[in-house]
Amino acid sequence: MEEKKIIFIGFGNVAQSLSHLLAAKQEILKTQYGFSTRVVAIATGHHGMAMNPAGLNSEEAIALVTAGSSLNELNRSAKSDSIIELIRASQADVLFENSPVDVLSGQPAVDYLRAALECGMHAITANKGPVVNAYRELTDLAASKKRRFLFESSVMDGAPIFSLFRGLLPAIEVNGFRGILNSTSNLILELMEQGKTFDEAVKFTQTLGLAETDPNKDVDGWDAAIKVAIIATVIMGIPLKIEQIERTGIRGISPEMAQEAVKAGERWKLICSARHEGAKLVAKVGPERVKASSPFYSINGSSSYVQFETDVLPGLGIVESDPSPMTTAYGLLSDLVNAVRNG
Numbered sequence: 001m002e003e004k005k006i007i008f009i010g011f012g013n014v015a016q017s018l019s020h021l022l023a024a025k026q027e028i029l030k031t032q033y034g035f036s037t038r039v040v041a042i043a044t045g046h047h048g049m050a051m052n053p054a055g056l057n058s059e060e061a062i063a064l065v066t067a068g069s070s071l072n073e074l075n076r077s078a079k080s081d082s083i084i085e086l087i088r089a090s091q092a093d094v095l096f097e098n099s100p101v102d103v104l105s106g107q108p109a110v111d112y113l114r115a116a117l118e119c120g121m122h123a124i125t126a127n128k129g130p131v132v133n134a135y136r137e138l139t140d141l142a143a144s145k146k147r148r149f150l151f152e153s154s155v156m157d158g159a160p161i162f163s164l165f166r167g168l169l170p171a172i173e174v175n176g177f178r179g180i181l182n183s184t185s186n187l188i189l190e191l192m193e194q195g196k197t198f199d200e201a202v203k204f205t206q207t208l209g210l211a212e213t214d215p216n217k218d219v220d221g222w223d224a225a226i227k228v229a230i231i232a233t234v235i236m237g238i239p240l241k242i243e244q245i246e247r248t249g250i251r252g253i254s255p256e257m258a259q260e261a262v263k264a265g266e267r268w269k270l271i272c273s274a275r276h277e278g279a280k281l282v283a284k285v286g287p288e289r290v291k292a293s294s295p296f297y298s299i300n301g302s303s304s305y306v307q308f309e310t311d312v313l314p315g316l317g318i319v320e321s322d323p324s325p326m327t328t329a330y331g332l333l334s335d336l337v338n339a340v341r342n343g
């Protein structure tokens with residue numbers, strides 16, 4: 001039985017859910033895919049790092065981080081002075097990168113993923129920053145090392161967006177898309193319809209582990225805009241920087257406006273879109289008041305939706321209902337299986 005050694009960079013909501021999911025799926029991984037996994041290293045921002053080639057106990061690591069303690073006490077190897085050094089020393093087969101997003105540079109995640117690929121690991125992330133800022137570089141580096149750079153969870157968590165276009169829709173051309181891609185904003189708008197203040201609604205999404213580490217990234221439309229840029233770059237093949245996207249968040253929508261729309265049979269939604277207009281790709285994120293006949297109207301709570309317009313399938317929609325960090329973890333797990341199968 002092949003064993004894949006794993007290193008986690010970032011060990012918050014998503015990575016902890018992934019470690020539970022990996023434990024729950026060991027039997028299926030072994031019997032259906034012919035491999036098992038062992039966690040050999042974990043690094044965080046403020047809770048230390050640890051490496052143990054014999055295997056780290058993920059439950060112990062979760063307990064330490066949850067208690068606000070350092071992982072350093074689990075270390076059974078020569079101490080690394082930096083996360084990059086830990087990646088290089090880990091001799092892992094697969095790196096999972098789940099640190100907070102930096103929208104404008106993708107760092108330090110880009111450096112972590114690059115170091116992993118240079119060491120011959122598969123590099124898998126739920127972090128949008130490195131995808132929008134270094135998709136081409138990391139994909140080419142992975143190909144040169146016969147490894148994979150995969151990021152299914154970066155848009156719509158565990159829903160298969162990139163693997164769908166990579167595998168199941170050959171030769172299709174995407175002309176544009178519209179969607180609700182930031183589940184935190186969608187839930188905040190709904191909570192305001194129900195009478196919560198903006199601040200109460202934001203707090204609630206944080207307690208669910210749904211909001212970004214910095215929730216301003218959700219409410220100001222950054223998360224939605226970066227997803228638009230990623231879809232345009234990866235699926236439409238048009239490299240788009242976040243600065244090229246017209247972006248308005250949901251701060252301009254008050255509870256009164258949300259409730260007034262509902263009374264009129266409509267709802268406020270944060271709509272993401274990109275579309276060819278002549279030779280130009282016009283990309284936007286902004287609140288729109290949608291009618292009951294719109295497919296966006298019934299996207300409730302933290303669900304998300306994207307509808308692609310393609311040359312052969314005029315409207316192809318994907319809904320993801322009620323995501324959680326576990327849903328995101330599933331996207332990472334599916335990337336792992338795809339990397340090992342096809343890497």
Ligand SMILES: NC(=O)c1ccc[n+]([C@@H]2O[C@H](COP(=O)([O-])OP(=O)(O)OC[C@H]3O[C@@H](n4cnc5c(N)ncnc54)[C@H](OP(=O)(O)O)[C@@H]3O)[C@@H](O)[C@H]2O)c1
Pocket residue numbers: 009010011012013014015043044045046047048083098099100101108126127128153154157209210211212213324325328
């Ligand atoms: N939450 C979701 O459902 C979801 C969905 C899709 C995508 N994502 C993406 O997944 C990633 C992780 O999200 P999360 O919800 O797990 O975040 P989180 O709970 O805030 O965890 C972030 C982790 O990254 C660590 N970290 C902070 N700065 C770091 C650095 N400079 N280098 C290495 N590690 C660092 C943190 O350590 P300390 O706590 O010690 O600082 C923590 O362990 C983000 O990029 C997010 O956008 C999340």
